[in-house]
Amino acid sequence: MHTQYIRYLQSMNNANSSNDNAIAESQFSNPFYEKIRVERKIGSYLIQKIKDKSSFIILTGHAGDGKTSLLHQILRQVDAIPAEEQLKEEDIVQNKVNGQPLYYVKDMSELVSDKQKNCIQKGLDTVNTGGSSIIVSNTGPLIEAFKNFYAESALDKDEIEMDILKLMDENSFKEGFIGEISVLVINLALLDNTDIVPLLIDNLLNEELWIDSNTCELGSSCPVYNNYLTLKKHQEQFKRFAINYYRWLADNDKRLTIRQILSHLSYAITGNLQCHKLNIINRQTILFDYHISNLFFGYVGFTENEDALKIKSIAEIQKMKLDEKKLIFDQDLFVKENFDVLVEEVRTITKNTWDYFMRRRLFNTEQLLYEKEPFLIRKAMRRMGILFAEMDEQQADHLFGILYSPIYPKYLSYRKNGMRIRSKRQLKEIVFKALQVLIMGDSSDVYSDSVLYLPLKRDGLNNQNVYLLVGKIDFDSLVVDTEQIENTISDEPIYNIYMKFDRLSQNYLLPLPLLDYFYQIANGSLSTKLNPVLSHGIHRLKAQLYKEYQFTDGEEVIKLLIQTLQGPKIIDIELDPDNNKLYFD
Secondary structure, eight states: OHHHHHHHHHTTSSSSSOOTTSSGGGTTTSTTHHHHOOOOHHHHHHHHHHHHSOOEEEEEOSTTSSHHHHHHHHHHHTTSSOTTOOOOSEEEEEETTTTEEEEEESOGGGSOHHHHHHHHHHHHHHHHTTOEEEEEOOHHHHHHHHHHHTTTSSSOHHHHHHHHHHHHHHOOSSOEEETTEEEEEEEGGGSOOGGGHHHHHHHHTOGGGGTTTTSSSSGGGOHHHHHHHHHHHSHHHHHHHHHHHHHHHHHTTOOOOHHHHHHHHHHHHHTTOOGGGGGGSOTTTHHHHTOHHHHTTTEETTEEOTGGGGSHHHHHHHHHTGGGSOOTTHIIIIISOOOTTBOHHHHHHHHHHHIIIIITTTOOHHHHHHOHHHHHHHHHHHHHHHHHBOOOHHHHHHHHHHHTOTTHHHHHHHHHHOOOHHHHHHHHHHHHHHHHHHHHOSOGGGOOSSEEEEEEOOTTOOOOSEEEEEEEEEGGGEEEEEEEEOOSSOSSOEEEEEEEETTOSSOEEOOHHHHHHHHHHHTTOSOOOOOHHHHHHHHHHHHHHHHHSBOOSOTTEEEEEEEETTEEEEEEEEEETTTTEEEEO
16 A cells, blocks of 8 residues: 555655646545545634625635635535545535535636636525535636626726735635625635644654555665654654744745645655665665655755755755754764764664765865865755754754744744743844844944934945934833734634834734844844835834934924944034024033
8 A cells, every 4th residue: 555655645746747646636536635634724614604604705825725625625524525526617515514505616717707707696696595605716817707797887897806805915814895795705825834734744644554664675775664764753853843944934925835835745755766666776875865854955865856946845945055054963963973963763874874975985174174075965964963853942943043043933932922021022122223223324332222213314324423313212112022813724822923112003013034134133234135025114114213203392402412432422402593502401
């Protein structure tokens, strides 16, 4: 059975041409699909919606976001179709939970214009007679379908498009109107997919699917079987890295679809190795070359696999060059040659590889420092450590801080648990310091721990001795905190991090890219990049701060901020036009 399952896994990624099961429709009739599929909480949420009242639901999003799989899950869970049944183009079935009709469209994007219009009408008719409707569609065809549906009405077609885009952008899980139709639009492209990763890994490692894998000719010499055994025993460590890597991508506007995540995991386990070809591969290095630590990063041994770069998450992880960073276990591995930091199953493979390439080659010091092969060997050793070093939670946080950003482990904690008083104070100091740099430039001599000055500055001139001051913000005017938000797609709590100024009415979210940007600036980084949308938001915030926190002493008072040896000092200059005098305070 395991050989068929391995072939099934290999067909789910795009690192080769055999990706027959990379799309949902082809999977429903596959017996392995039932074993690895993950029931999503959003499905239960939508079932409750149609149980409570007749609903017109639209599922949209990117290709691979699981729209069709979610529809299939809903239909199965209301006993409208058998688990292995393929979906029709469209159909009306019975929702056995409430006995009402349920109309569905598998993918309206694939239908011609007139058929799309008919689907919307059928969906509306079903809802009007007490049933519910679920239509799956990509965004473009969805907009055009509703424009065509209202073509003969007096409704403005641009407003129809704006109605759809507004509901998609909000993704509030609340009904709204497209023209005159009340609909619930669920944009799966805005949902967090990382929550299903641990469940997906559990299912991929289901022991029932790997039965008899230890009886094949290669046995423990099979790299696929070795990867399975290693993951099965140490899956919590692997999950920890995989989840945080996928979340880092998602929170930096590089979100992966479920299909892309599954493509990466299936390739990392199997390497797309063909069982009948394993006997001709060098058995001395096969376990290392096709180890999951190498495959996850897109390598076969020390060599980049160009086919693996077709998988988006592998292309991204190679751009990040995580295995080129100096890590917490470098001293043990490369100086002491102590591999005890690795889990036992990985330790032997790693040590044997190190001994074979380093000791037998007898590299001299210059070669070790500057030649390519020792550099590639060290990268491979780091990959083993990144995935399978034995670390407690504090050590793992330290590692993630090095790999991604020092603020990242704290961000993960804040996002999951909220913030305590000390954490609020620490993050507030980072944000306050970053705003000082953004507003004042790098003139550290005029910084204050308690006041954020708002000066008029000449462009391109960072260091000035005297500033014309138009306002100031006290440290206590800023609040940095978290708020828990409703999570309809997972049982895990989720907190948003935000900052609030006492004179501004709105809260400003602090997503990961902005937090990382503030952290880098506050800690003296000279060169940082920020998403243009967030950069625009910072400029808008600065403008609002200047407007709301400007001095109100009157036009006759000029305030100067002067850099002195004792620190920044504010001097008031009052104009007396009647007597042609200046008064200094």
